[in-house]
Amino acid sequence: MENAEIARLLSETADLMEIAAEDGFRIRSYRNAATAVEGWPERIEDILQDTSRSITEIPGVGKGIANVLAEIAERGSFERRDQMLERYPPTALELLKIQGLGPKSIALLIEHYRVTTIDDLEKICQEQKLRLLPRMGAKLEEKVLRSIAGYRKRAGRFLLDFAARVAEDLTEYLTAGGHIGRIEPAGSLRRGRETVGDLDLLVSTEDAGAVLERFTSNPKVSEVLGRGENKASVRVGVEGLQVDVRALPESSFGAALQYFTGSKLHNVALRTRAVRMGWTLNEYGLFEAESERLLAGRTEEEIYEKLGLAWIPPELRENQGELEASEQGNLPKLVELGDIRGDLHMHTTETDGRATLEEMAEAARERGLEYIAITDHSKSLAMANGLDETRAVAFAKKVREVNQRGLGVRIFSGLECDIKRDGGMDLVDDALAELDMVVASVHSYMNMDSAEMTDRLLRALECPYVKVLGHPTGRVLLHRDGYPFDFERVAEAAARRGVALEINASPERLDLHAPLLRAAKARGARFVISTDAHHPKHLANMRYGVITARRGWLEKADIVNTLPAGNLLGAWQNGKQ
Numbered sequence: 001m002e003n004a005e006i007a008r009l010l011s012e013t014a015d016l017m018e019i020a021a022e023d024g025f026r027i028r029s030y031r032n033a034a035t036a037v038e039g040w041p042e043r044i045e046d047i048l049q050d051t052s053r054s055i056t057e058i059p060g061v062g063k064g065i066a067n068v069l070a071e072i073a074e075r076g077s078f079e080r081r082d083q084m085l086e087r088y089p090p091t092a093l094e095l096l097k098i099q100g101l102g103p104k105s106i107a108l109l110i111e112h113y114r115v116t117t118i119d120d121l122e123k124i125c126q127e128q129k130l131r132l133l134p135r136m137g138a139k140l141e142e143k144v145l146r147s148i149a150g151y152r153k154r155a156g157r158f159l160l161d162f163a164a165r166v167a168e169d170l171t172e173y174l175t176a177g178g179h180i181g182r183i184e185p186a187g188s189l190r191r192g193r194e195t196v197g198d199l200d201l202l203v204s205t206e207d208a209g210a211v212l213e214r215f216t217s218n219p220k221v222s223e224v225l226g227r228g229e230n231k232a233s234v235r236v237g238v239e240g241l242q243v244d245v246r247a248l249p250e251s252s253f254g255a256a257l258q259y260f261t262g263s264k265l266h267n268v269a270l271r272t273r274a275v276r277m278g279w280t281l282n283e284y285g286l287f288e289a290e291s292e293r294l295l296a297g298r299t300e301e302e303i304y305e306k307l308g309l310a311w312i313p314p315e316l317r318e319n320q321g322e323l324e325a326s327e328q329g330n331l332p333k334l335v336e337l338g339d340i341r342g343d344l345h346m347h348t349t350e351t352d353g354r355a356t357l358e359e360m361a362e363a364a365r366e367r368g369l370e371y372i373a374i375t376d377h378s379k380s381l382a383m384a385n386g387l388d389e390t391r392a393v394a395f396a397k398k399v400r401e402v403n404q405r406g407l408g409v410r411i412f413s414g415l416e417c418d419i420k421r422d423g424g425m426d427l428v429d430d431a432l433a434e435l436d437m438v439v440a441s442v443h444s445y446m447n448m449d450s451a452e453m454t455d456r457l458l459r460a461l462e463c464p465y466v467k468v469l470g471h472p473t474g475r476v477l478l479h480r481d482g483y484p485f486d487f488e489r490v491a492e493a494a495a496r497r498g499v500a501l502e503i504n505a506s507p508e509r510l511d512l513h514a515p516l517l518r519a520a521k522a523r524g525a526r527f528v529i530s531t532d533a534h535h536p537k538h539l540a541n542m543r544y545g546v547i548t549a550r551r552g553w554l555e556k557a558d559i560v561n562t563l564p565a566g567n568l569l570g571a572w573q574n575g576k577q
């Protein structure tokens with residue numbers, strides 16, 4: 001069994017124990033073990049088989065969990081899990097994914113109405129029976145119905161970074177088998193969409209049979225959905241992401257890449273254009289309609305060129321004006337990962353990060369960054385041990401000292417300051433004034449109505465020390481939508497005050513995203529792309545922020561952290577960027 005699957009058994013059991021209102025300490029120990037197992041670089045089963053080692057060497061795995069792991073390795077389950085599954089069906093786990101319902105409410109629903117599936121739950125709400133339970137009401141019924149709709153829309157989609165990792169693994173695996181010319185992911189992954197439905201992998205090869213055989217026999221494949229001469233579909237891993245591999249000859253690789261990259265709407269517009277020119281365009285190439293003579297197909301570039309267009313970067317292929325821009329030679333010169341010089345949002349062990357300032361700086365230096373801002377949380381995020389005024393000022397002093405020593409990367413003293421309910425800052429001005437920059441973010445009271453939230457954000461932008469508005473919409477992908485507010489007014493105010501809007505590169509957020517980026521740019525706003533790293537490895541997420549910026553048609557000049565450190569500091573001191 002793979003580590004990810006073992007981790008899933010542990011965390012599902014913890015979920016069921018939560019519904020059963022069991023002891024919090026034991027629930028946490030299963031959760032911690034799940035995290036530890038999932039992140040462990042070696043296979044748990046290998047360690048268990050090695051008599052010279054003990055599984056308890058893994059942090060988060062004590063004696064009790066060690067026994068559980070041994071039992072899982074032996075028979076694929078463990079006693080506590082079996083007990084829980086006797087009491088609740090596995091479908092009960094899905095109910096936990098519905099926003100607005102905690103484990104206690106779910107326990108009640110199961111007890112009173114025998115609700116075990118989302119469909120059951122929907123029915124109970126529609127029949128207005130949820131409101132009959134203690135502490136539940138008509139409002140909650142509505143909220144749950146909305147959550148169910150949202151859940152159904154999201155179900156079966158995957159975060160971009162997860163899909164990208166699967167694609168990279170498979171690419172490496174297939175390449176190692178030989179017979180491969182070109183290999184590239186197409187579809188929504190190539191366009192950089194924030195979530196991916198399925199993975200579309202294209203391979204040019206002389207031996208489709210061999211490539212598809214190797215693909216379907218990959219040990220990570222959990223189910224083969226279909227296999228033909230030139231195409232195979234599988235599901236991988238416990239998560240069940242569908243992957244389609246198409247094998248093609250080199251001569252039509254460009255046409256297939258164009259076709260399967262989509263989007264559908266972009267392709268429709270492009271095909272219409274081809275037809276107007278007396279041609280047809282499909283996954284095999286661009287052809288003369290009458291004679292069926294091949295005009296282009298080997299590369300995407302030659303197809304677009306034949307159609308009188310400059311090649312269009314995949315991130316723009318959403319039929320949002322990219323064809324017109326391409327025809328007129330007005331495509332933006334999109335920002336690239338290499339343009340980014342610094343990272344202006346990250347956390348350390350001072351609050352909820354996993355590494356020290358020095359470790360984050362070292363990781364940033366290794367990634368070739370010129371500067372970083374350490375932006376730990378402020379005090380109202382008590383759970384994260386947020387900084388109060390005294391600690392913030394001491395931290396600014398420490399950063400000045402560290403910079404004198406020189407860590408190979410310039411450090412800015414920053415803070416991710418909570419925006420209070422009324423739009424005020426969590427720390428007093430005197431403390432904020434000691435810092436190089438402040439990222440202001442909303443982390444609480446997200447249920448306000450749009451007018452209140454708009455006022456709150458506008459007031460936050462008035463604070464002279466705020467240089468960045470962090471993860472502006474508050475959305476968490478596959479989990480919750482952003483809070484409502486008048487985005488245009490906030491973007492305008494940010495532009496006027498020289499406050500950059502953040503593109504939070506964390507794959508769970510990617511906030512702001514494309515349509516809002518374009519709207520904000522049209523109002524004169526500027527942006528930073530930041531990782532919000534809580535661990536050195538998160539610095540690598542910058543690429544997802546850059547992809548998101550590109551989907552918003554942004555260029556280097558739109559992104560403040562493409563500036564050298566000196567210019568940035570100068571701009572901040574002058575109060576504009």
Ligand code: DGT
Nearest residue numbers: 187188195196197198200259260261262263264267
């Ligand atoms: P996803 O998988 O939901 O994240 O989104 P995509 O864009 O990857 O969509 P997918 O996997 O259904 O198809 C990949 C691309 O292939 C799609 O963007 C356009 C093209 N495509 C696939 N099937 C068809 C089709 O039946 N008609 C047309 N016009 N295009 C198709």
Ligand code: CA
Nearest residue numbers: 187188198199
């Ligand atoms: Ca797809």
Ligand code: CA
Nearest residue numbers: 198199200244
């Ligand atoms: Ca597909």
Ligand code: ZN
Nearest residue numbers: 416441470471
């Ligand atoms: Zn935050």
